[in-house]
Amino acid sequence: MNRITLSPRIRTTPFHDATVAAGLSDITVYNKMVLPLSYGDSKAEYDRLINDVAIWDVAAERQVELVGPDAGACAQYLTARDLANQKVGQGYYVAMCDHEGRILNDPVLLKLAEDRFWFSLADADMLMWCRAVAAERGFDVTVREPDVSPLAVQGPKAENLIADLFGEHIREIRLFRFIETELDGIPLVLCRSGWSRQGGFELFLQDGSRGGELWQRVVAAGERYNIGPGAPNHVERVESALLSWGGDHTPDSNPFEVGMAKFVHTDIEADYIGKAALRKVASEGPERLFVGLIVESDIADAWPLPERTSVTIDGEQVGTMSAIVYSHRLEQTIALAQIKREVVEARAPVTVVGPGGPNTATITDLPFI
Amino acid sequence: MNRITLSPRIRTTPFHDATVAAGLSDITVYNKMVLPLSYGDSKAEYDRLINDVAIWDVAAERQVELVGPDAGACAQYLTARDLANQKVGQGYYVAMCDHEGRILNDPVLLKLAEDRFWFSLADADMLMWCRAVAAERGFDVTVREPDVSPLAVQGPKAENLIADLFGEHIREIRLFRFIETELDGIPLVLCRSGWSRQGGFELFLQDGSRGGELWQRVVAAGERYNIGPGAPNHVERVESALLSWGGDHTPDSNPFEVGMAKFVHTDIEADYIGKAALRKVASEGPERLFVGLIVESDIADAWPLPERTSVTIDGEQVGTMSAIVYSHRLEQTIALAQIKREVVEARAPVTVVGPGGPNTATITDLPFI
Numbered sequence: 001m002n003r004i005t006l007s008p009r010i011r012t013t014p015f016h017d018a019t020v021a022a023g024l025s026d027i028t029v030y031n032k033m034v035l036p037l038s039y040g041d042s043k044a045e046y047d048r049l050i051n052d053v054a055i056w057d058v059a060a061e062r063q064v065e066l067v068g069p070d071a072g073a074c075a076q077y078l079t080a081r082d083l084a085n086q087k088v089g090q091g092y093y094v095a096m097c098d099h100e101g102r103i104l105n106d107p108v109l110l111k112l113a114e115d116r117f118w119f120s121l122a123d124a125d126m127l128m129w130c131r132a133v134a135a136e137r138g139f140d141v142t143v144r145e146p147d148v149s150p151l152a153v154q155g156p157k158a159e160n161l162i163a164d165l166f167g168e169h170i171r172e173i174r175l176f177r178f179i180e181t182e183l184d185g186i187p188l189v190l191c192r193s194g195w196s197r198q199g200g201f202e203l204f205l206q207d208g209s210r211g212g213e214l215w216q217r218v219v220a221a222g223e224r225y226n227i228g229p230g231a232p233n234h235v236e237r238v239e240s241a242l243l244s245w246g247g248d249h250t251p252d253s254n255p256f257e258v259g260m261a262k263f264v265h266t267d268i269e270a271d272y273i274g275k276a277a278l279r280k281v282a283s284e285g286p287e288r289l290f291v292g293l294i295v296e297s298d299i300a301d302a303w304p305l306p307e308r309t310s311v312t313i314d315g316e317q318v319g320t321m322s323a324i325v326y327s328h329r330l331e332q333t334i335a336l337a338q339i340k341r342e343v344v345e346a347r348a349p350v351t352v353v354g355p356g357g358p359n360t361a362t363i364t365d366l367p368f369i
Numbered sequence: 370m371n372r373i374t375l376s377p378r379i380r381t382t383p384f385h386d387a388t389v390a391a392g393l394s395d396i397t398v399y400n401k402m403v404l405p406l407s408y409g410d411s412k413a414e415y416d417r418l419i420n421d422v423a424i425w426d427v428a429a430e431r432q433v434e435l436v437g438p439d440a441g442a443c444a445q446y447l448t449a450r451d452l453a454n455q456k457v458g459q460g461y462y463v464a465m466c467d468h469e470g471r472i473l474n475d476p477v478l479l480k481l482a483e484d485r486f487w488f489s490l491a492d493a494d495m496l497m498w499c500r501a502v503a504a505e506r507g508f509d510v511t512v513r514e515p516d517v518s519p520l521a522v523q524g525p526k527a528e529n530l531i532a533d534l535f536g537e538h539i540r541e542i543r544l545f546r547f548i549e550t551e552l553d554g555i556p557l558v559l560c561r562s563g564w565s566r567q568g569g570f571e572l573f574l575q576d577g578s579r580g581g582e583l584w585q586r587v588v589a590a591g592e593r594y595n596i597g598p599g600a601p602n603h604v605e606r607v608e609s610a611l612l613s614w615g616g617d618h619t620p621d622s623n624p625f626e627v628g629m630a631k632f633v634h635t636d637i638e639a640d641y642i643g644k645a646a647l648r649k650v651a652s653e654g655p656e657r658l659f660v661g662l663i664v665e666s667d668i669a670d671a672w673p674l675p676e677r678t679s680v681t682i683d684g685e686q687v688g689t690m691s692a693i694v695y696s697h698r699l700e701q702t703i704a705l706a707q708i709k710r711e712v713v714e715a716r717a718p719v720t721v722v723g724p725g726g727p728n729t730a731t732i733t734d735l736p737f738i
Contacts, residue, residue: 003373004372007675133505136502136505245378303374306376
């Protein structure tokens with residue numbers, strides 16, 4: 001029953017034909033768009049990411065652009081992080097919350113100019129949210145989805161590959177910094193970022209008609225680095241504790257409950273949506289925390305759980321587990337969970353239900369590696 | 370490559386196990402939830418819908434509930450239709466628009482009480498939109514997603530089946546009218562509605578833990594009517610011109626451009642989002658219209674197009690086609706398209722690109738049947 005029908009309601013990406021030609025086997029739907037998940041050999045895809053370099057179609061990471069005189073003020077009002085010191089050419093990992101402090105998204109916010117920003121988004125219709133707020137609040141800003149499609153190049157050899165393509169100066173781009181550039185006339189934003197901790201860049205293609213061309217150009221330059229197709233890697237993201245927004249937490253979670261405490265600033269002068277609610281959570285402490293689990297008996301799985309499962313102590317639910325994998329590098333089974341704070345603080349052993357049935361697990365800090 | 374990975378980010382429905390047991394073969398993702406599309410025999414599913422009765426898991430049609438003193442005022446502000454005469458127990462098919470008049474959704478709005486409404490939604494995160502507007506506008510209303518999962522029973526024998534289950538009084542429920550009731554203690558809203566024109570009801574299950582039980586109860590009672598599993602039927606919905614919001618139109622369309630003109634009231638006293646923009650469209654006329662096409666050479670297809678394709682005249686694009694199917698009842702190939710108004714008014718022949726290549730087509734009014 002895991003066969004999906006594509007239809008006009010679900011968009012393909014500018015790299016779609018290239019991914020199919022490369023052997024795409026498994027997908028998900030993300031922001032009503034096709035997001036590749038695997039090309040049929042998840043262990044090889046993991047190894048490539050850890051040791052060499054992989055090319056990922058992550059165009060489903062959609063952008064919402066704010067442009068106009070109030071773009072900066074609007075971006076701040078939409079964001080639970082202090083933007084006062086954000087430089088042009090700098091990305092910030094931010095939490096966008098609703099008026100009750102519930103997290104709506106965890107995008108990277110790119111500041112392209114004093115009056116131009118992109119939210120580079122996880123899976124939710126933030127274009128609508130931003131338009132609702134901008135219009136009701138009267139900000140003088142245009143909110144739109146630009147023709148921008150990220151292509152990620154991830155892994156330890158990504159920097160050499162990108163230097164071969166763009167020049168040695170790209171080595172000086174720091175984490176989450178970006179430049180506007182081009183490749184054979186293809187307009188791009190080149191950012192040191194990506195949904196892994198193995199290093200790499202995201203190429204924000206600014207002309208959807210040239211996706212196939214960009215893919216081929218990167219693959220050709222990557223041959224000497226053993227490049228191959230890949231996708232956001234489930235095992236690596238668990239090892240690195242990268243949040244899967246919407247999957248790793250309950251719908252009513254605040255940013256403190258999904259591991260984003262250090263990106264939330266409740267004591268700044270600027271107002272933003274959810275600030276009062278978040279200040280209350282900051283002072284009282286969150287009800288739940290996002291933590292790691294070391295699972296006692298190993299499982300072989302490297303694939304997502306179909307749904308969150310219960311974390312219990314003596315049969316009583318104390319949280320939910322959202323991912324469980326065998327870590328090739330740690331040589332143990334690890335998991336991600338959202339668990340009641342008092343249980344986390346007591347470091348009590350818990351019971352989880354993975355693909356192989358119930359298992360004992362111990363709570364640990366994140367990331368694992 | 371059409372294999373989808375389920376994960377905690379994409380929810381299954383309360384009827385999921387029952388649909389899998391019934392032979393579910395093809396799905397889509399709708400409101401970040403599994404929406405069944407077929408059980409492997411699309412012609413049998415069509416025949417069952419036209420001649421007998423089918424059971425559909427449409428729990429992906431999520432509800433947003435407004436409850437509180439300002440629920441009615443908030444519902445009106447979110448809706449481009451006059452709600453002044455809507456009765457408790459009545460559903461209205463409505464357009465929700467943004468401040469520029471772009472259509473964001475085409476839900477059925479159910480009025481459960483003077484201070485309680487459900488938007489029964491197409492595929493978009495309207496919970497966020499409604500919360501943004503309610504909070505920024507200061508409405509005294511709670512906006513939430515209730516535990517409600519629609520199960521549809523569609524086809525000419527649906528009324529008999531529902532009468533067997535609930536009693537003869539249900540025959541008096543008019544189109545889009547509903548009652549709050551129960552079945553063996555399972556709390557339900559029973560509405561004469563559904564995404565087909567073959568008649569039937571939607572059972573809005575109000576306890577997600579009892580989905581399997583409800584499914585079995587309906588199937589058992591339906592045996593004498595030749596019930597079988599089905600899903601929103603692509604061929605029937607094209608024949609009946611039921612809008613697939615998000616698939617049948619460009620993202621910047623207003624309701625006049627998706628066939629919803631008669632549900633948009635621009636001359637009422639009440640204010641609502643997008644009213645000024647829609648009034649302008651109403652006076653100047655929309656740029657495009659949603660129309661039918663009779664296609665010259667028959668195709669055999671009964672499955673969605675993977676994406677919208679161009680509609681042209683002499684090589685110049687005049688619109689987009691979103692669906693093309695062979696109609697078993699009309700014995701011809703028909704299509705849905707959004708086409709420039711002047712072309713529609715001239716009834717000029719157009720060229721479309723279907724699964725079998727280019728084809729000549731003539732414009733016609735909707736619905737086909």
